[in-house]
Amino acid sequence: MNPADDSFHLDRSRNATIQVFEHLRELIVSLAIKPGTVLARPQLCDYYKLSASPVREALLRLEEEHLVDIYPQHQTRVRRIDLAQSRQAHFLRLSVELEMVQVLAQDADPVLARTLAGLVERQRASLDSGDLGTFTQVDMEFHRCLYHAAAVPDLWSMMRSRSGNLDRLRRLHLPLNGKAQSILDEHGAIAQAIARGDAQAAQQMVRRHLSGTLSAIDALRTRYPDLLLPLDYGAPAMAA
Numbered sequence: 001m002n003p004a005d006d007s008f009h010l011d012r013s014r015n016a017t018i019q020v021f022e023h024l025r026e027l028i029v030s031l032a033i034k035p036g037t038v039l040a041r042p043q044l045c046d047y048y049k050l051s052a053s054p055v056r057e058a059l060l061r062l063e064e065e066h067l068v069d070i071y072p073q074h075q076t077r078v079r080r081i082d083l084a085q086s087r088q089a090h091f092l093r094l095s096v097e098l099e100m101v102q103v104l105a106q107d108a109d110p111v112l113a114r115t116l117a118g119l120v121e122r123q124r125a126s127l128d129s130g131d132l133g134t135f136t137q138v139d140m141e142f143h144r145c146l147y148h149a150a151a152v153p154d155l156w157s158m159m160r161s162r163s164g165n166l167d168r169l170r171r172l173h174l175p176l177n178g179k180a181q182s183i184l185d186e187h188g189a190i191a192q193a194i195a196r197g198d199a200q201a202a203q204q205m206v207r208r209h210l211s212g213t214l215s216a217i218d219a220l221r222t223r224y225p226d227l228l229l230p231l232d233y234g235a236p237a238m239a240a
Helices: 016-029 041-048 052-064 083-106 110-128 132-149 153-162 164-173 179-195 199-211 214-223
Strands: 068-071 075-078
Touching: 016 041, 016 052, 016 164, 041 052, 052 068, 083 132, 083 153, 083 164, 083 179, 083 199, 083 214, 110 132, 110 179, 132 153, 132 179, 164 214, 179 199
Parallel strands: none
Antiparallel strands: 068 075
């Protein structure tokens, strides 16, 4: 951690472990902390001005999400992007969101339609200004809005806890080959399909929208060979 970075401020009214976890997770998922970076606990304790216990617990939570590797009595290192975990998160998310947009389109809500259209316009403005950080935040808001509108907010929380590696992969993909414009166009098409009650079109666009990054894995692996784990990393040995 950079001691000159004062972006973190501990809220004494909230659990310290959760705050450290959320802050580190955002830095890792946004690629502000690169894969392969060593997270030294003494430095983290100094940065967060906390004892070892909440920092250790936060790192354990990051390990559970496959974002760091902890080597006991040695070091903690930010895990390279795990493609196997990314594919599993994609499979889960696709399954949920296909059903979700069908439900929303079958009972089209004009309030939801206006909300989604507003989020698309916010994304458009952030893309026009070259602000990919805000673009990504609004991307998350768009999908979270769908989960809440479908009355399954707990599934959003579950999905986020399993999507750290997929989100990092998407961050790598975002600046390349018009990916951000594709996301914007697809969000617009999903919002319009839901608004007019066209469940089939909404599902078709969700399938296209969620599959774009995984279809670019080979290109991303070629471009960022040191940032991605091989697909068979950690897989059990097969019997001869």
